[in-house]
Amino acid sequence: MQSENQSVQLPILRQKQVSLTIKREDLLHPLIAGNKYRKLKYNLAAVKAQGFETLLTFGGAFSNHIAATAYAGKLHRLKTIGVIRGEELSQKWESNPTLKLASKNGMQFKFVSREAYQEKHSKAFTDTLRQEFGSFYLLPEGGSNTLAVKGCEEILTPEDAQFDVICCAIGTGGTIAGIINTSGLNQKVLGFPALKGDFLKEDIRNFTTKDNWRLQGDYHFGGYAKVSAELIHFINDFKKQTKIPLDPIYTGKLLYGILDLIKKDHFKPKTKILAIHTGGLQSITGMNPILKKKNLPQIAI
Structure with missing residues (x-):
């Protein structure tokens, strides 16, 4: 079973001459997605x-x-x-x-x-x-174990060799390890941890011998399941502009980080970026009541 790649069109991408494509792993299965x-x-x-x-x-x-x-x-x-x-x-x-x-x-x-x-x-x-x-x-x-990494090695396809940078949210490290293993040596893999701390590097190294990857640790918004009004507004705006839903724990932070790096000229013009949508949309239903109690905006469903 394979997911589809969806091209994203946003003004900042045209301005910086960077392309962004999202691999819609969230569409693989309605309940066992991504x-x-x-x-x-x-x-x-x-x-x-x-x-x-x-x-x-x-x-x-x-x-x-x-x-x-x-x-x-x-x-x-x-x-x-x-x-x-x-x-x-x-x-x-x-x-x-x-x-x-x-x-x-x-x-x-x-x-x-x-x-x-x-x-x-x-x-x-x-x-x-x-x-x-x-x-x-x-x-x-x-x-995340050896068999899980084996499964995640099937996320990338031969057609994905065209991308220069592959970006993925990280929880325990198994998904990005699989992606690293099947990435090309000319490709850079960027991981965006949802948790604070540097321990994930060693966890990832348990499953891969490649070194064409690094972590972007500035976009966890305080740690696992921590959110802010700024992140929620971003998720809602992104969905409105692209029709692609994001979750507040992983993919929302991932795309926020990617676009922030693009704004800051982290990527050279003509860079082709592939972001992996790992699913997780079921968490929105549980997060919205918590946001309401904190007088924060709701995530559009």
Whole structure:
């Protein structure tokens, strides 16, 4: 399954003589869209091949990965368990659209404190989960493992060799690692982290040996799921001008960053940029009530 490339027409692009194309991975599947479709593809094949009946994974309140895994489990008749960051959500998860959707698709939740969540990679934590839930296929937070990277290596096609720069939002690093692996040596890959911190570089290096990439760490807007009125106005204006919807956690920040760099003459004239739309639009439904409480503008749906 392949997505389509959509050319973007904006005055700033004409002014700076830079072209911008968006790869619409968000259109791959209505509920398992974007990079989640790619990451789950080979992991689901491994679940079946290894005879597992249960899939356990990790995520937060707005996790696209949690929502996609729950639906994929339902589709493939697998039991799914989501270890969710934040004990306080155990009392109010039904008011969270992402978790409500995942539950509707059969996912069972285990809510843990943020401190306990930090131990999710430890053997002791995994052993405790196996004692509680029995045998399961373990999928890391965000779905990023070797098989996920293999799936993400299929995002770029031979036709994408024409682009000089490939830009991608980053959560856990698996998607950009796959893109780096299939990018041309003459191409530059730019990653836009949704989280604060420098740890992602090492995570990405676990999955690639190439060095034609770097991170742009100035566009996280305060960290994961943090937004501002400026970002929301940008997302709404971008949709109005291009008809392309963006989410506030990943792709909104990605495109904001790309266009800001273009304004600042970061790219030479005639540079051809490809931005990967990794989906994540389901998070808008959960974000809007929070924005309303903070007296911030709503994201147009």
